[in-house]
Amino acid sequence: MMKQLSWKVGGQQGEGIESTGEIFSMAMNRLGYFLYGYRHFSSRIKGGHTNNKIRVSTTQVRAVEDSLDILVAFDQETIDVNYHELHNSGIIVADAKFKPVNPDDSNAELIIVPFTEIASELGTSLMKNMVAIGSTCAIMDLPLDVFRDVVQEIFGRKGEVVVQKNMEAIEEGFKAAKELLGEKSGSLALEKADGKQRMFMIGNDAIALGAIAGGARFMAAYPITPASEIMEYLIKKLPALGGAVIQTEDEIAAATMAIGANYAGVRSLTASAGPGLSLMMESIGLSGMTEQPLVIVDTQRGGPSTGLPTKQEQSDLMQMIYGTHGEIPKIVIAPSTAEEAFYDTIDAFNLAEQFQCPVILLSDLQLSLGKQTVEPLNYEKVKINRGKLVASEDLLEELEPKQYFKRYEVTEDGVSKRVLPGMKNGIHHVTGVEHDESGKPSESSFNRQIQMDKRMKKLESVTLHKAVDQDGAKHDDADILFVGFNSTRGAIEEAAAKLEAGGIKVNHAHIRLLHPFPAEEFAPLAEKAKKVIVVEHNATGQLASIIKMNVGMAHKIKSLKKYDGNPFLPNELELLSKELV
Known part of the structure; x- marks a missing residue:
């Protein structure tokens, strides 16, 4: 059997x-x-x-x-x-x-x-x-x-x-x-299973369920493959929880609606694929400048333009990190399994409110639409962190006449107190142009530098549990360090096991926090390997470039790239890796 x-x-x-x-x-x-x-x-x-x-x-x-x-x-x-x-x-x-x-x-x-x-x-x-x-x-x-x-x-x-x-x-x-x-008859029978009951779901459903568990009660989105299932799931579930989903006229409206809902205090999200994210870029900049939380799911697919809308690719990475004009703090996280997608979605909402900035949950078609077994989820692990959201009783002290609440007050960690509209003594300006601590427009060069430094300082304290998943890194002197993100995890794990069986020492690191890049966690793993093989679905080696920019060691970094629309297969990855060793 x-x-x-x-x-x-x-x-x-x-x-x-x-x-x-x-x-x-x-x-x-x-x-x-x-x-x-x-x-x-x-x-x-x-x-x-x-x-x-x-x-x-x-x-x-x-x-x-x-x-x-x-x-x-x-x-x-x-x-x-x-x-x-x-x-x-x-x-x-x-x-x-x-x-x-x-x-x-x-x-x-x-x-x-x-x-x-x-x-x-x-x-x-x-x-x-x-x-x-x-x-x-x-x-x-x-x-x-x-x-x-x-x-x-x-x-x-x-x-x-x-x-x-x-x-x-x-x-x-x-x-x-x-x-x-x-x-x-019966020649291809399987050994008996353990009989345990487990979930079987696509990554998009796990993301949608994570959004609900993370407190999201509003979604604005425009249908697009391979992200639509997130909206379809929430259309069925959110109304029963007092929430709502709006199908907008385009992705620009979806992103700005999500920003507005977050400004009003409702945890909100939008989801799309590469073409939709291109349209959202100005709105993502607005989120960064106004320091409003925003959670966006990007399910990568074959590009550019309409490209291969139903095929696997991971070519949005650079766009997600550097796509906006100007510079803003932005967080990009990337789950590798449906189970991680559930927990990382909750983390995305917490991070968005803690750091008051856009958080992009990066997926890919294989993860979003591939269906996989998921062990029962642990809801006790779900924690809600709304950051520096001020309760109304904390603002009762009267302000001086005509004094505004310092919504963008310069702080040690770059994060200011946040209030909801209508709170007593919480009045302030909100504008997409450069502003002072109270939100009033300002073109002062001195103020500009202070506010830019304040916003960018947020990235210094961003952390994520298992920002670099090192569970597959067991050697102090590895022949190969495999590196990947999103759905390449399974193929890498199996290829690594086969190479190990052949006498090659293999470590595996999967990157879950892509920006700000966790260089301090990753560098020691790269140092302990003769070769670093970065596995990704794009033509230009985007993750490899990110690693070189943040860690160096370009001389030992090799790329294994696939961009024909199909996922990596374990045996294929094993054979390609042997050619690089």
């Missing part, structure tokens, strides 16, 4: 590929397996090849698998595009309707099951995906009962007849595949 298995379903976009993967993975999750899923899809509503690859394991997995055990095909294109990933012992199970052909150089076995015909005989061809799931059950020797609960949950509102018909489709698919497989 197998400890892990990789399964993929493919076909034309709009014919149920996503729902097929969802039903399969929900059942495997309920059996207690660990999962990691990644969808390849086109930037259109219907048509074009799409596939959903799901890795199922008895232990934690955080990356897409290089190879493939089972390929479920709804068209010939799925076979032609994906068969090369299959093991020699892999199985293609395909719908008889399109007369599937196994390529000449394929070593996988082709099993032809009449998905569409069986589904049509049961009432509708739409159930062909359920027949395909039944066929998968025969290959993996899975219990059909676990799917009944999933089918009931998904189709229960349509009535018991619909639930029963879908279960019959699964059962008929199981029988048909079992007969065709003969002795090979």
Whole structure:
């Protein structure tokens, strides 16, 4: 029996590929397996090849698998595009309707099951995906009962007849595949899972849940791939908590609305992707100049311009740090798993209010839309820190006549007291031009330098738990130090383990605080390595450049870059690394 298995379903976009993967993975999750899923899809509503690859394991997995055990095909294109990933012992199970052909150089076995015909005989061809799931059950020797609960949950509102018909489709698919497989039935069975109940979610859902737990009650956003799920999640949840979501006319309005809501005292956010962040840049500068908290989620995708809107990339890093005109304090943090995305979102709101500046939560398509197993979250770890927000009773002392509250008072740490509109004795100016301590516009060169120094001083005290995640750094004299951010973590961890097994000493550091860069934490790790290999999804080595700027050691820093729209795979990363050692 197998400890892990990789399964993929493919076909034309709009014919149920996503729902097929969802039903399969929900059942495997309920059996207690660990999962990691990644969808390849086109930037259109219907048509074009799409596939959903799901890795199922008895232990934690955080990356897409290089190879493939089972390929479920709804068209010939799925076979032609994906068969090369299959093991020699892999199985293609395909719908008889399109007369599937196994390529000449394929070593996988082709099993032809009449998905569409069986589904049509049961009432509708739409159930062909359920027949395909039944066929998968025969290959993996899975219990059909676990799917009944999933089918009931998904189709229960349509009535018991619909639930029963879908279960019959699964059962008929199981029988048909079992007969065709003969002795090979159950040949790709997995070892039994531990049966524990865990969450299975995409990174965007984890971010949205983190926003709720962190006290956010307002979101303004404009839909864009791959960030829209954050807004869709909060549209369903925030109203019940007294909150609201507004779909704005554009990203400029979204960012300024979020600033306004934060100014009024409501924890607020917006979320977008690269093109939307470009439009927000002036507003981000406004947040920095007016010292208003602002949380922005940037889910990176292929660029520039419209680029590859449904493909993986990490090319927004420089823009997120240096994109605004002029200089402002800004914090950029980057979770690497869905679990981290939940906690880091809470941290983002705390940091935004503590330092009264924009905080960008940087994600990427693989993390935002990839679905993964998440251990139960610890809500006792959730702490709310509103910084120097003044309670009304602290402002009761009368001010001198015509004296304004010093909203931008120069302080030792650069952070001033903040008040909400309407508080007694809290009147002050708020303007995007340079201003004095009370907010009144000022073009004094002396004042300008003081206020600039005050704002930039905030960055000196920014901290984040595990700003550099060093859990994978165990050697004092490593041959390689792998460095990455966001979703590259899983592939790096697996590549590192394989290189270690081959006698190469490997450390791994994942950067979670990208700006201000935690140079003091990172430098000792780089010093202890012969080579520093920076793994990132862009063409120019942006993270490598950031490291060189802040730490130096350019002579030992090498880049492993991938920018074809696909995620790094563990074996691929292992082989590329060996070429650099």
